[in-house]
Amino acid sequence: MLAGAEPIAQYVEEKTGIVIKPVIPTDYTAQQEALCSGEAQMAALNTFGYVRASAKGCADVALVSVRYGSTSYQGQIITQAGSGIEKVEDVAGKKFCRPDPESTSGWIIPSLTMKAAGIDPETDLAEIVDTGGHDAVVIAVYNGDCDAGATFLDARKLVAKDFPDVMDKVAVIATSAPIPNDNISFRPDFPKDLRDKIVQALLSLNDSDEGKEMLKGLFSWQGLEAADDAFYDGFRQQLEAAGVTIEELSK
Template identity: 35%
Template sequence: MRIRNFRRSKVVAGLIALLALTLVACGVSSDNSSDTIRLGLSPDEDSAAVLAKYEPLVDYLSQATGLRVEPYVGADYTAVIEALNSGHLDMAWFGPSEYVLASQRVNGGVEPFASAIQSDDTVPYRSSFIVRSDSGINGPADFQGKVVAFTDPASTSGHIFGQYALAEAGYDPDSLFSQIVYSGSHDASLLSLLNGRVDVAAISSRKIPEFINSGVAGQDEIKTVFESPVIPPDPITYRADLPQDKKELLRHAFLDQTPALSAALEGTGFSHFGLANDSDYDVVRTAYEVTGLEPAL
C-alpha cells in the first residue's frame, strides 16, 4: 500500500516519471510473430482473478480471429500504458481515464474501437465512496480529517471520478482528508476499510455487489455515502499502427454479437460491446481539468 501527500497537479505525471517497468519480468511476451496479439488488462483486482475472469474471452478472441491472443495484467494501471507504448502490447482494455492518458502517451497513438457494455442487471458505473456502516459518516461533510483510500492515481472509478465528484460538490481533497492512501486495487481498498486502516474508500460501484455476493463484505458492514456522475464505458483499444487486417479481425470479434461472445462474457458483468469514439471520453478530460489532475505525461 502506498501513502502519499496529495499534490493534484503532479500525481499522474510523477507516477509515470518514477515508473521503471521491466516488461519481460512482468510477464509481457516478446513474441512478435505475425499470428500473435498481446492484450493488456488493468489490475482492478488481483492479477490472478483478472486472468481467470477474462480467460473465456481470451479463448473466444483466439478462436474468432484465428490469432493467438496473449493476456497481460499490468503491475499497476500505468504499466499497461507503458507496455503499449514500448510496443510490447498490441491492444488494451482500458478504463476511461487510462485511455485518456494512453492517447497522450503512446507513440503513434491508440484507437478506441469498442466499448464494454454492462449487463442489464449490473449497477451503473460510478465512483462510490463507501464507509463502515457503524462509522457515523454519512457524506462528504463528514470526511473532514478522515483517511481515504483511492486505488491508483490513474484509476477512473477508484480515483479520477471520485476527485471530480468532490470538486464539483465544492470540496477540496487536499484540505478535506487528513491522509490519502493508494491501495493498488479496489479489493485492497475495501479490505483496508474493513480492517480499520482507512475511514473512507473510493471504489467502483460495479465492485460492491461482487464483494457482497462473494462474502468479502456483509450487506450490513458497508454503506455508500457519496457517488460520482456515471462514467463512460471502458474502451477497447489497439495501437494505431497495428496492421489493418488484424484490426478488422478484432473489430468483428468484439462487435459481432454472437452466442459465443455472450458465453465468453458470462461472469464479467458485461453483455456485449458497442462502438467507441475518442469524443466519448471528453467528460474524462473535463474531470482531469476540474480536479487539476494533469493527463499530459
Template identity: 35%
Template sequence: MRILKKSKILLAMLALLVLPLGLAACGNSKTASSKSFTPKKLTVEFVPSANAGTIEAKAKPLEGLLSKELGIPVKVNVSTDYNTIVEAMGSKKVDVGFLPPDAYVLAHKQYKAKVLLQAERYGYEGTTDNQTKKLVNFYRSQILVRKDSGIKSIEDLKGKKIAVQDTTSTAGWIYPAVEMLNKGVNINKNNIKTVQVKGHDQGVLSVYNKNTDAAFVFQGARSLVKKDDPDVMSKVVPIYTTDKIPNDTITVRGDMSSKWQKKISAAFKKIAKTKKGHDIISSVYSHEGYTDSKDSNFDIIREYDKKAEKLNK
C-alpha cells in the first residue's frame, strides 16, 4: 500500500512537470502559425536617391506591374528616410522595402526582416563614372570635392564641411566615415561639420555650388545632375573611393510567408526583364536587374557597423 501511494504521488508530480511543457508547446505552435503572413494587399516603400517628386511619379507604374504579377492590390510609397521604412516594416505598416545594406541589417536585427534580392547595376571603370557593360551586385561610395578646392586627401577634410545622407545610408555615411577613421580622421571630431541632405544628387550639388567642401555619395552620383550642369564632371571630382558595398536590397517584413517571399522575388525579377519594368527600376534606383540574396552577404556591413561605433568614442 505504501509503495502504491508513493507511485501515485510520483505520477502526480510528473504530470505537473509535463503540463507546463505541453502548454508551452501549444503556445509555441500558435505563435509559429501567427508568424506566417499572407498579404491581401502589398505596401512597398522606398527612399528616392534623387529628386523625390520626380522619382515618385516614375515609380507609380510599378504598382500596376506588381499587382498584375501578384494578383493583389499594390501601393508604392516614397519615404523620407530609411529609418522610417525600417520602423514601418517593424510595425507591419510596410510589407516590402527597397533598403540599402545598412538599413537592411538594422531591419533584420530589430525585426527579423528578410532579404530576398540584391540589385544588379553596371560596374564602373576604376574611380571614374564611366560604366562598363558588366552587371555586378556591388557598388562603391566616393568622397567628392571641387577640383579647385585644394582638398587632395582625406587628411585635408579636417575642419571642413561635409554633405552626408542619414546615418543608415551605407554609401552616404557608414563606408566613407569608417574608411576615413581607418586613416586617422574622425568625422565626429577633427572640427568637421556635417550637413545632412536628402538625396545623393543634393550631395553633388552642395559641393558644386560651394555650399559644402565635400560630399559622401555613391559612385556615379555626378551623372544625376550632369544633364542640368554639364560641367559637373570637371568641376566636382572624387578624392577617395571606398571598398565594395553589397548592392541595395528588396527586403520583406519578418513574418512574410515563404510562399509569398518566392512570389515577390519572382515578380521583381520578371518585371525587371520587361522594357517598362526595367525603365522604372533603372530611373528610380539605377537598378538593371535583381539576383537572389542571403543574409550572410551582409556580414561585411555588420563589420563596418561595429567600426562605426568607434566614431563616437
C-alpha cells in the first residue's frame, strides 16, 4: 500500500511544492486516532471511519473515490456453495470472518443485517475471525476455514486469478444497500489554501492515463470527485434507522 501512496505524494509535491509523507497505519482505528491527535493532517478514510472521525470533529471530507464508475458500493455476506447456509439467519452458530472490526462493508453493515435477521453478532456467532483484508475473507470461506464472511461486493474478483472457480465455490447470500465510497479527508483546522492546492492536484490525476494508473495502484480507485460531509448523511441515516449509534458500533 505504501508503494501505491508514494507516487501520488510525489506527484502532489511536484504540482504544489507541498511535501506529503505517506504513513500506513496498523488498522482503521489507528488511522482515525492519528488524524484526531494531529499526528496526521489528511487521510484516506473508509466510510465508517469517516463518519466516526467527523463525529469527533477530526475529519472533513474533500474527495470521494470512484470505482466502477460509481461513488458508492455495496457489501455482501458470503459462504461456500452447498454449505447449507442459504440466508442470513443461517449464519447463527457459525464461524464468521470479517476483514476488520471497523470495516464498513465487512462488518458494520453486515452486523446490522444480522441484527435485522434476529442474530446478535456478538453472541450468536460461534467465532469471529479478523482476517486483515477482504481478499483474505474470501480465501478463508473458499478454503472452509470460515463458514461465512462479509466483504465488499464483489471481492471474489480479487482472488479469481489464484482461485479460478471462486465465483462458483463461494456464494453470495445477501447484499447491502449502497454505501458511500471511501474518501480523502483533512483535519478541519488544516489551512484552506494548502488544502485547496492539494485537492486540485489530486483531482488532476483524473486527467491522464498516468494519473489514473497511480489511483488504481493505491486502492483500485478509478478516479476522484469533490465531495462534502452531506454526501455521508445517507449512511448516517442507515445507522439511525437501524437504531444504533456510531459510539455503540465503535465498542
